[in-house]
Amino acid sequence: MTAPFLSICGVCKRFGDVAAVDNISLDVDEGEFVTFLGPSGSGKSTALYMIAGFEDPSAGDILLRGASLVPVSPDKRGIGMVFQRYTLFPHLSVADNIGFPLRVRGCARAEITAKVADMLRLVRLEKFAHRMPHKLSGGQQQRVALARALAYDPPLLLMDEPLSALDKKLREEIQFEIKRIHNETGVTILYVTHDQEEALRLSDRVALFNHGAIEQVGSGRDLYERPATRFVADFIGNSSFLRATLERRDGACGRVEFPDGSGLDGVALVGEIAAGAGVAVMLRPDHVHLAPDAEGALGARVVATTYLGDCLHVVAATSWGQTIDARVPLGASDMRLPEVGERIALRCEPSRARAFAGGK
Amino acid sequence: MRPGAAARRNAREFVGVAPALALVALVFVLPVAALLLRSVLEPQPGLQNYAEIFASATYLRVFENTFLVAALVTLVTLSLGFPVAWLMTIASPTWSGLLFAIVVLSMWTNLLTRTYAWMVLLQNTGVINRALLGLGLISQPLPLINNLTGVVIGMTYILLPFMILPLHAAMRDLDPAILRAAALCGATRGQAFRLIFLPLLASGIAAGALMVFVMALGYYITPALLGGAANMMLAELIAQLIQSLLNWGLGAAAAFALLVVTLALYAVQFRAFGFGAMREGR
Amino acid sequence: MLLDYSRLGWLRYALTGVAALVCAYLLAPIAVIVALSFGSSQWLKFPPPGWTLKWYRALLADPDWLTAFLTSLEIAVIVAVLSTGIGLMASFGLTRGSFRGREALRALFLTPMVLPVVIFAVALYGVFLRLHLNGTLVGFVLAHLVVALPFAIIAIGNALERFDVAIEDAAVLCGASRTQARLRVTLPAIRLGLFAAALFSFLASWDEVVVAIFMASPDLQTLPVKIFTSLRQDLSPVIAAVSSCLVVLTALLMGAAALLRRGRPT
Numbered sequence: 001m002t003a004p005f006l007s008i009c010g011v012c013k014r015f016g017d018v019a020a021v022d023n024i025s026l027d028v029d030e031g032e033f034v035t036f037l038g039p040s041g042s043g044k045s046t047a048l049y050m051i052a053g054f055e056d057p058s059a060g061d062i063l064l065r066g067a068s069l070v071p072v073s074p075d076k077r078g079i080g081m082v083f084q085r086y087t088l089f090p091h092l093s094v095a096d097n098i099g100f101p102l103r104v105r106g107c108a109r110a111e112i113t114a115k116v117a118d119m120l121r122l123v124r125l126e127k128f129a130h131r132m133p134h135k136l137s138g139g140q141q142q143r144v145a146l147a148r149a150l151a152y153d154p155p156l157l158l159m160d161e162p163l164s165a166l167d168k169k170l171r172e173e174i175q176f177e178i179k180r181i182h183n184e185t186g187v188t189i190l191y192v193t194h195d196q197e198e199a200l201r202l203s204d205r206v207a208l209f210n211h212g213a214i215e216q217v218g219s220g221r222d223l224y225e226r227p228a229t230r231f232v233a234d235f236i237g238n239s240s241f242l243r244a245t246l247e248r249r250d251g252a253c254g255r256v257e258f259p260d261g262s263g264l265d266g267v268a269l270v271g272e273i274a275a276g277a278g279v280a281v282m283l284r285p286d287h288v289h290l291a292p293d294a295e296g297a298l299g300a301r302v303v304a305t306t307y308l309g310d311c312l313h314v315v316a317a318t319s320w321g322q323t324i325d326a327r328v329p330l331g332a333s334d335m336r337l338p339e340v341g342e343r344i345a346l347r348c349e350p351s352r353a354r355a356f357a358g359g360k
Numbered sequence: 361m362r363p364g365a366a367a368r369r370n371a372r373e374f375v376g377v378a379p380a381l382a383l384v385a386l387v388f389v390l391p392v393a394a395l396l397l398r399s400v401l402e403p404q405p406g407l408q409n410y411a412e413i414f415a416s417a418t419y420l421r422v423f424e425n426t427f428l429v430a431a432l433v434t435l436v437t438l439s440l441g442f443p444v445a446w447l448m449t450i451a452s453p454t455w456s457g458l459l460f461a462i463v464v465l466s467m468w469t470n471l472l473t474r475t476y477a478w479m480v481l482l483q484n485t486g487v488i489n490r491a492l493l494g495l496g497l498i499s500q501p502l503p504l505i506n507n508l509t510g511v512v513i514g515m516t517y518i519l520l521p522f523m524i525l526p527l528h529a530a531m532r533d534l535d536p537a538i539l540r541a542a543a544l545c546g547a548t549r550g551q552a553f554r555l556i557f558l559p560l561l562a563s564g565i566a567a568g569a570l571m572v573f574v575m576a577l578g579y580y581i582t583p584a585l586l587g588g589a590a591n592m593m594l595a596e597l598i599a600q601l602i603q604s605l606l607n608w609g610l611g612a613a614a615a616f617a618l619l620v621v622t623l624a625l626y627a628v629q630f631r632a633f634g635f636g637a638m639r640e641g642r
Numbered sequence: 643m644l645l646d647y648s649r650l651g652w653l654r655y656a657l658t659g660v661a662a663l664v665c666a667y668l669l670a671p672i673a674v675i676v677a678l679s680f681g682s683s684q685w686l687k688f689p690p691p692g693w694t695l696k697w698y699r700a701l702l703a704d705p706d707w708l709t710a711f712l713t714s715l716e717i718a719v720i721v722a723v724l725s726t727g728i729g730l731m732a733s734f735g736l737t738r739g740s741f742r743g744r745e746a747l748r749a750l751f752l753t754p755m756v757l758p759v760v761i762f763a764v765a766l767y768g769v770f771l772r773l774h775l776n777g778t779l780v781g782f783v784l785a786h787l788v789v790a791l792p793f794a795i796i797a798i799g800n801a802l803e804r805f806d807v808a809i810e811d812a813a814v815l816c817g818a819s820r821t822q823a824r825l826r827v828t829l830p831a832i833r834l835g836l837f838a839a840a841l842f843s844f845l846a847s848w849d850e851v852v853v854a855i856f857m858a859s860p861d862l863q864t865l866p867v868k869i870f871t872s873l874r875q876d877l878s879p880v881i882a883a884v885s886s887c888l889v890v891l892t893a894l895l896m897g898a899a900a901l902l903r904r905g906r907p908t
Binding site: 370383388395444459472473474481517520536540549579581 | 650671763
């Protein structure tokens with residue numbers, strides 16, 4: 001079995017008493033697009049900076065193609081990076097910016113010109129070769145930054161929230177560009193963002209960070225359908241958490257009972273939970289439906305409704321005071337919509353629910 | 361806004377400016393203009409004063425010396441000030457603040473106090489010579505005062521803060537991420553310094569260098585106290601011509617020459633780097 | 643990478659070394675002077691053979707020094723007040739008005755700060771000779787006012803630019819006249835800038851030497867002039883005592899300025 005392309009082994013970063021990055025390990029294959037996703041301060045940018053070489057790990061190692069990166073200074077690592085802030089050299093034109101890494105490597109003039117032209121074609125900015133950075137829009141600047149980072153064919157491209165300063169529509173356009181460039185060049189990309197939609201749209205795999213540690217690594221679907229921890233379930237997609245008791249275990253599933261007496265059979269259990277223990281049951285709104293009758297269903301009172309065109313988003317309060325979200329698809333045009341204050345019965349799909357240890 | 365209101369508001373704001381304008385016009389512009397007029401009117405109308413200044417070997421030597429000292433001082437302050445400004449920009453806030461406090465305190469300490477300090481230190485029997493003699497590094501006291509050395513040491517001392525502060529301001533405006541990007545592109549520290557750092561600091565360096573050069577050109581006190589008769593500088597010449605020799609025509613001509621050179625230097629900087637660069641410093 | 647302290651390698655030590663040397667260069671002479679003012683040697687031997695307060699006693703006993711000190715103080719205080727007032731009015735015009743030539747006017751006001759002082763000193767000396775204003779309080783105040791005004795305009799200008807005009811406009815909407823709004827709303831808000839302007843104007847006048855040398859007469863001398871004329875004669879330790887007092891004063895005033903800066907909401 002070959003060694004992984006990029007290997008992060010037990011890396012920690014401590015600032016005084018605080019662990020910004022707490023023992024993370026991850027293997028990345030060549031050509032993969034992996035996103036570090038998580039809330040602000042979760043350590044994802046710090047991890048990226050250690051790979052780039054601007055922070056030294058307090059412990060652990062980072063291996064690229066089997067060789068440790070840690071003793072190598074940033075200018076010798078040959079890694080490309082696009083920053084959140086615009087970092088084009090203001091005194092150089094677009095072409096000179098892109099050609100800079102080749103110039104410092106001592107490449108021949110003709111070689112530089114050819115490569116710069118290639119890169120401009122790649123990011124579709126051929127007409128901007130002689131423009132100065134301050135005359136470019138934000139999106140254009142980041143595309144030039146991307147071209148500059150790829151100009152020397154780096155084995156690894158790091159991107160630290162490169163699109164967070166742009167407006168939504170532009171962000172989506174450039175996300176599409178990034179995906180296209182990834183497909184065309186096949187470069188391995190490590191991408192940092194706090195926007196889960198962006199992560200799910202761009203990546204092969206997502207590593208979800210929380211307080212310096214990786215809670216789960218997997219494809220978007222893995223994280224959405226099989227969250228490994230309560231945090232993952234909460235962060236990815238929408239969900240409601242209801243407290244319940246685990247009445248009976250059947251291997252990896254069990255029956256949970258809510259405080260009002262209703263219950264669900266066949267709910268997947270996450271982690272070791274003993275019978276009788278309190279749990280938090282995760283329910284996604286699209287798996288919570290209006291029940292035709294109250295028999296065995298969860299009773300709740302409607303607190304708010306939001307009409308979204310294709311569905312109605314309902315927020316209801318259970319009899320024991322927690323809120324539960326439901327999405328009611330709007331099929332027939334003469335369907336009667338629940339109103340605020342009304343008592344409704346909700347049926348949850350047990351196979352899509354998951355129970356985590358520790359009630360709310 | 362109603363059509364007349366804007367004009368009325370402008371007029372009212374202009375009134376506020378009037379006292380300052382009157383002061384500067386009457387107490388500054390007019391006297392300087394009068395002085396320049398005297399350069400071409402005394403003792404007789406004509407440009408003889410200028411002819412005399414630029415023809416005489418003595419006066420020309422004063423000009424030469426002034427430019428030489430100003431250039432030397434600018435070079436030394438740049439060499440010493442650049443590393444200090446750099447450290448001030450990247451050190452931790454505590455150390456950076458300490459450096460800043462030392463520089464600012466030095467800048468605001470009385471000019472005479474600072475010059476006097478060097479008069480004492482550079483004497484033949486002063487601290488420096490005493491120390492060097494004591495350590496056995498020299499057998500005779502070094503002439504450190506009343507010559508070019510003393511003037512350069514003293515003026516560098518006085519003008520260092522005026523180089524450090526604009527440089528620091530320019531460096532602070534640089535985004536460190538740009539230099540990190542340069543490193544990732546593969547530039548060694550030397551390449552990044554030469555190709556990115558220095559070019560981006562060009563206007564800040566020019567601002568500091570110009571400020572120091574102009575101040576050194578026109579300085580009176582320190583060269584008068586630390587220099588000798590052989591290396592008189594322009595300001596002292598002007599003062600002597602007017603106060604001691606009562607030669608208003610010649611003195612005014614020398615003053616006008618200094619003024620023209622100063623304005624020319626500012627014009628060059630403005631041309632090359634724009635207005636913003638001139639606001640560096642305070 | 644060049645702006646990351648941790649990534650500089652050997653450069654770190656080079657920079658720190660030079661900075662340490664420069665700090666020593668900047669501080670040592672002042673420290674030596676303060677030490678010498680307490681030294682017993684009349685010939686300024688360093689390290690001093692003994693310690694004494696006799697130079698300070700001589701300083702306080704000499705009426706000439708006291709007169710010079712009081713003269714400087716009087717002029718500096720008047721200049722500080724006038725400079726702040728005139729600078730305040732001018733700053734309003736420069737930051738709020740939009741008449742043509744505003745930038746040129748600002749540049750004009752700052753010119754005395756950027757041109758060699760000796761030109762101004764000599765020019766004013768000539769004019770004041772005709773008007774018999776040399777050696778008079780009025781003459782001194784006018785001269786120093788020109789030197790100090792740029793500092794006031796810069797300090798107040800900065801404070802006004804940071805102040806949101808909308809607040810003043812809100813006061814006008816509430817019914818105040820523009821002047822009332824400025825007096826009761828804007829002025830208190832920029833008072834730190836006003837203190838800074840007064841402080842720097844004071845220092846500019848207090849420390850001013852070149853113009854003062856030309857303005858001075860045997861009857862009216864500022865402290866710097868007295869120091870200068872003494873220096874040309876001999877290097878008595880009494881001057882060291884005066885200098886030490888000035889250093890302490892500067893340090894106190896700079897401390898006050900730093901406190902002002904910290905009091906400002908950033």
